[in-house]
Amino acid sequence: MLNKSIHGNESECLHTKLTPVTYKGLYSMHKYWGKKPHNIVRSFIECYTEEGQVVMDPFCGYGVTAIEALLTRRKAIAIDLNPIATFITRATLLPVDPIDIEMEYYRIRNTVEYNINELYLMQCTQCGATAVGTHFIWEGDIIKKIWYHCTVCGERKGVKKPDQADHERVRTIEGQQIPYFYPKTPLYENPRLNAYSGMTVADLFTKRNLMALSILLHEIEKVKDNLIKDVLKFTFTSCLAQASKMIFVIKNRGRTSGNARYEKEEVGSWVTGFWIPNERFELNVWRCFENRFRKVLNGKKEVFIHLNSSYLEVETLEDLIQG
DSSP: OOOTTTTSOHHHHSOSOOOOOOOOGGGGSSOOTTOOOHHHHHHHHHHHOOTTOEEEESSOTTOHHHHHHHHTTOEEEEOOSSHHHHHHHHHHHOOOOHHHHHHHHHHHHHHHHHHHHGGGEEEOTTTOOEEEEEEEEEETTEEEEEEEEOTTTOOTTEEEOOOHHHHHHHHHHHTSOOOSOOOOOBOOOBGGGTBOTTOBGGGGSOHHHHHHHHHHHHHHTTOSSHHHHHHHHHHHHHHHTTTSSOEEEEOSTTGGGTOOOTTOOEEOOOOSSOOOOSEEEEEOHHHHHHHHHHHHHHHHHHHHHHHTTTOOOOSSHHHHHHO
């Protein structure tokens, strides 16, 4: 219900046309479909409530309403049938010290980065040294092109066609056991979402990336501080889509404007559902996690500044109302 008596006629509150702003900072930490423009949500909260009042969102999604309520010194209740929605909302809001998060990240990096990158090793075509593959372009069941980074000769974005050793490395990995937990959960059959009978969550990833993700998650589970662990799991889930088979290859960007770049492939994004394109990217898992961590860390710095002294979770509605 909208309490029009708080600030008078609501038309006086919202007489200015509002333009959605770009997601950045704490709203760019994790992808979620249907994320609402935070500046517009804030305008409604400020128009129809006062500081200290309770704002409830029964379908919270990413948690924009709850986040904006707390940032404007209201109280918030966030509910959703989807557990990942409430997990994202809470993990976004947790005012964990960014220094502590960063220290735990470096511990994990020192432990697993080498083991994960070892799955993507190859030979640099410029200097012959061992390099790390960053992007693998697949067509069907065959790798067609590899982008790599060589620290020996400084080739930051080398490109090569896979040789016999590269194909053999993939075949060897296919025959190995995944060392730790990975999900075998069946997908609910729904052709509209490209989820078919017999498909599991694991089918959305290459064997190599499943191995890398299992190693990474296993190390995150060792974190002793539960709040920091939740933030790092949040980082982990935010990189899963980019580590999947669902990343399509963009070609001929700019063709409608007459400025198409025919020689260059670019990384696309995943789309709604579980579509696995025939031509797709396999991205190095550690790089996916590292890139997402930078965004999460920046977002947590923002949260820590604004909510560290005021954030408190309560057990009951009575506690929330009474403060």
